[in-house]
Structure formats: C-alpha cells, structure tokens
Amino acid sequence: MTTIFRKSIHLLGIILVCSMVLCACATPPSPVIEADPGILRVGVSPDSPPLIFKKDDRIDGLEADMALALADYLGKTAVFVEVRWEDQIPALLDNRTDIIMSGMSVTPARQYAIAFSKPYFKAGLMILVKNLQKYNFIKNTETVLAQSITWRMGVVKGTTGESFTRQKNIGAKSIAAYEDQREALNALVAGRIDVFIHDAPNVLMLAAQHQADGVKPLPVMLNEEYLAWGIEKGDSELVKAANAFIDQAMQKGTMQAIIKRWIPLAE
Incomplete structure (x- = not known):
C-alpha cells in the first residue's frame, strides 16, 4: 500500500488544529424519517473523528462534507440520521436510511448484506x-x-x-x-x-x-482497507449515482480536497 500515514507521528501536530471533543459514548437513535424523493437520509454514527463526529450538536467531519456534496449532486437535501454503529446495516435494510456514510470499510460479510459504492479512500x-x-x-x-x-x-x-x-x-x-x-x-x-x-x-x-x-x-499499518458508502442492494440507481459522483469529484479534485482537509497527509 502507498503509505497514507507514513508520517503519522508528524500528523499528530497537524491534526491538533482540527481536533474536536468526542461526542457522548452512545449514539441515541434518531426519530424515524420517512423516505422522500427530495432528501437523502444519511446514516451516521458520529463518534469517529475525523471521519464523522458531533461538534456543538452539529454533524461534522470528512463523511459529513461528502454527504452534503453528494446530496447537492443528486439535487437533494442531506438529512443526517444518527444510528448506533451495530445498527447501521439493519437501519439501511429497514428503509430507515438511504445510505451509510460513516467511515464504513468494505468487507465480504458486509458485501453479502448490502451494496457499496466505489471505494473513495484506502486506509487500514x-x-x-x-x-x-x-x-x-x-x-x-x-x-x-x-x-x-x-x-x-x-x-x-x-x-x-x-x-x-x-x-x-x-x-x-x-x-x-x-x-x-x-x-x-x-x-x-x-x-x-x-x-x-x-x-x-x-x-x-x-x-x-x-x-x-x-x-x-x-507507525505500522496492519492491513489495507477501503472506505465506501453502504447502499441497499435493490437501490441500483443510488449506487450508480454515487459512483458517478465519486468519478466526477475525483476528476475535479473536490474529493481529494475534502480528504486533505480532514487527513492532511493522505495521498
């Protein structure tokens, strides 16, 4: 793997500039939000900075920025639905969310249950x-x-x-x-x-x-992992649209800019 974090110790000082106070331990379930063609219900577990977290009762982080950009691309309004991590996939399958954007890595077990967008980031x-x-x-x-x-x-x-x-x-x-x-x-x-x-x-x-x-x-990376967005397998339109957004954002450099904002030494 190209070492995304090869200067991890140096990165600590950079990250201090944007470090935030962690949110409360448990993520309370959000009220049920009915499906609506005008909104994108984004499942988040906001306790994982810098990917997704809460600051002053506002959802923030790398995934939050991407969710807002994706919703804008789709012509929708992003609505963050707070879900406990272990409930992310059940919430998606129960139609309580439209997409998981919460630092989820692609694994065979998860691929069995849900579809994924193209990976947008390689980590470990x-x-x-x-x-x-x-x-x-x-x-x-x-x-x-x-x-x-x-x-x-x-x-x-x-x-x-x-x-x-x-x-x-x-x-x-x-x-x-x-x-x-x-x-x-x-x-x-x-x-x-x-x-x-x-x-x-x-x-x-x-x-x-x-x-x-x-x-x-x-300063050791134990493995390679690919972060992507979880989508219900039957929602092929959203999978296609998310992939098109990722391609466009990569071509324009906006994806890289968002990643660099939150993980300064990412490549």
Missing part, C-alpha cells in the same frame, strides 16, 4: 498504545503478530479492528470489545488494556486529542 488499521517506549521495537505487522500473545487488546464491537484480531487468531492474551472508541480509549489510559486496534484516521485523531494522557500510535 493502526495500534494505539500508552507507553510508546515499550513498543519501539515494533516495526511491521510480523512483529505485531509475534508479540501479541503478551497483549491485552481492545477493539470496538462490530468493526474491522475486531474482525481482524479474531480472524487472525493472533493468540492475544485477551481481546476486549467495547461499544465505541471512547470506551476503548478510557480502558487504554486506565491500563486495563495494552493496545487499542482501530482505523488509522481515528487512531491518529485520538492520539492528537489525548497527548496529555500519553497515548501514541505505532
């Missing part, structure tokens, strides 16, 4: 630790897998971080699955876990926001 998983000096010898994924037997790992339920640790069967001392990244971060700071495995943009943002707690990212 990173590791957040509290005492970086203890882990200075970690240079690559092989070292991680070799040392994980001694680690108490933390992940967020239902994420690719959880599936990676469980599917790899890496023999961790323990794996604790938390409801959201704030819970996992608190466990790391309190010393209940040794490492927290999560999506790279989120790990870098958390490290920037919580420098005073001593948390740091390991």
Whole structure:
C-alpha cells in the first residue's frame, strides 16, 4: 500500500488544529424519517473523528462534507440520521436510511448484506498504545503478530479492528470489545488494556486529542482497507449515482480536497 500515514507521528501536530471533543459514548437513535424523493437520509454514527463526529450538536467531519456534496449532486437535501454503529446495516435494510456514510470499510460479510459504492479512500488499521517506549521495537505487522500473545487488546464491537484480531487468531492474551472508541480509549489510559486496534484516521485523531494522557500510535499499518458508502442492494440507481459522483469529484479534485482537509497527509 502507498503509505497514507507514513508520517503519522508528524500528523499528530497537524491534526491538533482540527481536533474536536468526542461526542457522548452512545449514539441515541434518531426519530424515524420517512423516505422522500427530495432528501437523502444519511446514516451516521458520529463518534469517529475525523471521519464523522458531533461538534456543538452539529454533524461534522470528512463523511459529513461528502454527504452534503453528494446530496447537492443528486439535487437533494442531506438529512443526517444518527444510528448506533451495530445498527447501521439493519437501519439501511429497514428503509430507515438511504445510505451509510460513516467511515464504513468494505468487507465480504458486509458485501453479502448490502451494496457499496466505489471505494473513495484506502486506509487500514493502526495500534494505539500508552507507553510508546515499550513498543519501539515494533516495526511491521510480523512483529505485531509475534508479540501479541503478551497483549491485552481492545477493539470496538462490530468493526474491522475486531474482525481482524479474531480472524487472525493472533493468540492475544485477551481481546476486549467495547461499544465505541471512547470506551476503548478510557480502558487504554486506565491500563486495563495494552493496545487499542482501530482505523488509522481515528487512531491518529485520538492520539492528537489525548497527548496529555500519553497515548501514541505505532507507525505500522496492519492491513489495507477501503472506505465506501453502504447502499441497499435493490437501490441500483443510488449506487450508480454515487459512483458517478465519486468519478466526477475525483476528476475535479473536490474529493481529494475534502480528504486533505480532514487527513492532511493522505495521498
């Protein structure tokens, strides 16, 4: 993979400029919004800065900017529907949302249930630790897998971080699955876990926001992941339109501009 985050430590200082306070741990369900040809109901779990989060009761982040741009392209109004992460796909299938734009990566299991737009961003998983000096010898994924037997790992339920640790069967001392990244971060700071495995943009943002707690990212990308937008399989029109929007935004450079705004060293 072209290393999107090869200067991850340097990125912490840049991200501090745009770091935001995390929202409350649980994402309360939004009122049901009926389908309407004039609106685009965007399913979001706003607890994952810089991708999607809340600032002063307003949905913000990379995905929020993209949702507004996509809705404008479609001639619609974007309406953000707050959904717990584990309910994102059920909400889409129940016709409570039209599209998931919440930092969702493409996996075979998810592709079985829903359709995806073209990927718009290539990222991966990173590791957040509290005492970086203890882990200075970690240079690559092989070292991680070799040392994980001694680690108490933390992940967020239902994420690719959880599936990676469980599917790899890496023999961790323990794996604790938390409801959201704030819970996992608190466990790391309190010393209940040794490492927290999560999506790279989120790990870098958390490290920037919580420098005073001593948390740091390991400069190792564990895998490759592709972020895309989830759409109900029967909605081929929206899939086609979303793909056309991505193509146009890439050609015009607006997609890259939005990504650079939130993840400055992204390539």
